[in-house]
Amino acid sequence: MHPAPSVILFSTLSGLGFGLLAFLGLGIPAPTGWVAFVFFAIAYLLAVGGLIASTFHLGHPERALKAFSQWRSSWLSREGICAVAALIIMAIYGAGLVFFGTRWGVLGVIGAALSVGTVFTTAMIYTQMKTVPRWHNFTTPAMFLTICIAGGALLAGQIPLAMPLLVLAGAAQIAHWVLGDTALARSGTTIATATGLGARGEVRAFEPPHTGTNYLLKEFVYVIGRKHALKLRIIAILLMVALPLVLLLLSHSHILAGLAVISHLIGVSAARWLFFAEAEHVVGLYYGKR
Amino acid sequence: MTTLPTSTAKKLGLVIDLDTCVGCHACVISCKGWNTENYGAPLSDQDPYGENPTGTFLNRVHSYEIQPPDLGQGAAPAQLVHFPKSCLHCEDAPCVTVCPTGASYKRVEDGIVLVNEQDCIGCGLCAWACPYGAREMDAEAKVMKKCTLCVDRIYNENLPERDREPACVRTCPSNARHFGDFADPDSNVSKLTAERGGMDLMPEMGTKPVNKYLPPRVKDRDRSQDVDILAPFLEPIATETTGFLGWLDKALESMPGSSKGNTKGGSN
Numbered sequence: 001m002h003p004a005p006s007v008i009l010f011s012t013l014s015g016l017g018f019g020l021l022a023f024l025g026l027g028i029p030a031p032t033g034w035v036a037f038v039f040f041a042i043a044y045l046l047a048v049g050g051l052i053a054s055t056f057h058l059g060h061p062e063r064a065l066k067a068f069s070q071w072r073s074s075w076l077s078r079e080g081i082c083a084v085a086a087l088i089i090m091a092i093y094g095a096g097l098v099f100f101g102t103r104w105g106v107l108g109v110i111g112a113a114l115s116v117g118t119v120f121t122t123a124m125i126y127t128q129m130k131t132v133p134r135w136h137n138f139t140t141p142a143m144f145l146t147i148c149i150a151g152g153a154l155l156a157g158q159i160p161l162a163m164p165l166l167v168l169a170g171a172a173q174i175a176h177w178v179l180g181d182t183a184l185a186r187s188g189t190t191i192a193t194a195t196g197l198g199a200r201g202e203v204r205a206f207e208p209p210h211t212g213t214n215y216l217l218k219e220f221v222y223v224i225g226r227k228h229a230l231k232l233r234i235i236a237i238l239l240m241v242a243l244p245l246v247l248l249l250l251s252h253s254h255i256l257a258g259l260a261v262i263s264h265l266i267g268v269s270a271a272r273w274l275f276f277a278e279a280e281h282v283v284g285l286y287y288g289k290r
Numbered sequence: 291m292t293t294l295p296t297s298t299a300k301k302l303g304l305v306i307d308l309d310t311c312v313g314c315h316a317c318v319i320s321c322k323g324w325n326t327e328n329y330g331a332p333l334s335d336q337d338p339y340g341e342n343p344t345g346t347f348l349n350r351v352h353s354y355e356i357q358p359p360d361l362g363q364g365a366a367p368a369q370l371v372h373f374p375k376s377c378l379h380c381e382d383a384p385c386v387t388v389c390p391t392g393a394s395y396k397r398v399e400d401g402i403v404l405v406n407e408q409d410c411i412g413c414g415l416c417a418w419a420c421p422y423g424a425r426e427m428d429a430e431a432k433v434m435k436k437c438t439l440c441v442d443r444i445y446n447e448n449l450p451e452r453d454r455e456p457a458c459v460r461t462c463p464s465n466a467r468h469f470g471d472f473a474d475p476d477s478n479v480s481k482l483t484a485e486r487g488g489m490d491l492m493p494e495m496g497t498k499p500v501n502k503y504l505p506p507r508v509k510d511r512d513r514s515q516d517v518d519i520l521a522p523f524l525e526p527i528a529t530e531t532t533g534f535l536g537w538l539d540k541a542l543e544s545m546p547g548s549s550k551g552n553t554k555g556g557s558n
Contacts, residue, residue, distance in 0.1 A: 059412015059432030
């Protein structure tokens with residue numbers, strides 16, 4: 001799949017932002033006044049910034065409001081609704097903490113659930129794709145959710161919580177890679193089933209429909225960078241989990257924690273780039289590109 | 291509404307005969323022509339006369355080679371199959387349910403899968419969900435384009451009756467494409483499917499495609515091992531060279547550096 005920067009930016013930033021909102025909603029921590037303002041400002045910058053980035057890959061962003069209508073069947077529609085509901089509820093909850101110094105607990109818990117729910121719906125957009133076997137299994141939501149929660153704990157300054165959660169997120173990410181590597185082969189979809197000609201003998205793509213490229217090849221048959229996949233995986237896991245853990249173990253200073261967050265963010269971005277670049281869409285079989 | 295209808299009154303679709311398709315791409319061109327001049331946003335091209343032309347097509351013809359397995363008597367010759375591919379108007383269309391705006395829908399009356407271009411936000415998710423590559427985002431209009439089964443031809447009373455079928459079917463010079471109602475067991479397409487073993491593409495995806503593909507007929511006889519009746523008369527008469535050429539052969543053979551196998555009998 002084509003790794004669109006807007007979508008990578010969205011899932012990385014808003015995942016972290018909603019993770020922080022979830023912790024704030026649960027009251028871990030429960031700051032008031034200016035401290036609360038700074039926490040909420042960071043969370044909203046990340047979550048809303050990510051959401052805005054995601055509209056850049058739309059052909060007609062001016063029609064985006066229509067996307068709230070099909071929650072019955074569409075995970076993308078559910079994601080939009082969940083995100084807006086989470087942001088509104090958490091804004092009211094945040095106003096209570098910032099301006100009135102009170103914590104409306106029920107509202108916070110609802111907001112936290114919606115924040116995590118948003119990341120879950122994002123993950124399900126990918127998980128539902130039968131056409132991309134690498135995404136079509138439980139490790140996709142597990143990876144998105146654990147990374148969201150670990151990042152949230154890290155940003156919320158919950159160091160004792162963040163350390164085991166980071167390890168868990170790393171494990172989920174590795175599970176996604178390991179299971180994903182054999183997913184296409186296990187799916188049973190091959191050029192033989194794609195063409196229906198497999199019973200006759202070995203099928204080979206002889207000639208593509210056009211000499212040039214097309215939308216399908218650009219969007220679904222992205223193969224650049226696969227040869228560096230293993231190196232990138234190692235870099236991603238080191239920056240996402242290992243380096244933050246080392247920095248947190250060294251000391252609890254704000255500067256080191258800040259460095260841990262930045263390292264984590266870069267690591268997650270690299271992992272998300274791989275999430276798309278390594279994903280094999282079955283339409284590539286028709287072009288003999290799998 | 292992007293939830294799918296539980297059933298449709300008709301199941302309009304195509305039968306594509308892989309046995310008779312000659313790979314001329316006429317269906318590709320007539321489709322592009324009709325759907326650029328008529329309903330919806332035109333199918334644009336980018337850099338059409340330049341070095342790297344690309345464009346939107348609703349129908350593309352692939353070519354595949356099948357190499358039959360070697361069953362102990364030497365492999366039969368490879369077979370070339372031309373393979374037109376367009377929207378299969380699936381009964382369980384995954385492209386419809388993922389649409390967040392309701393722009394994608396499957397018609398209750400005839401089962402055609404369409405895009406309402408005024409509602410399409412160009413997110414591309416439906417193209418992700420389609421295993422067949424039937425949907426393409428138009429780079430100019432930024433909306434999703436797909437085969438409409440020429441919905442603006444098949445019901446169009448301004449056209450002569452013989453033209454009321456999809457442009458690809460109407461234009462095919464080898465009659466490899468057939469249009470009809472699969473819900474009717476007596477229709478031309480239902481009969482063809484039953485007689486010729488019409489098949490689904492990627493049945494494991496669970497999309498239940500309406501369009502069916504007729505497999506190419508097996509070649510009636512394997513001629514790869516045939517011996518021509520004139521062959522005995524064409525055998526070389528002299529297998530050993532004599533005279534001057536024979537002497538030259540032996541002389542060259544005895545020179546250092548010559549490999550025995552290569553020069554034998556190959557003196558002239």
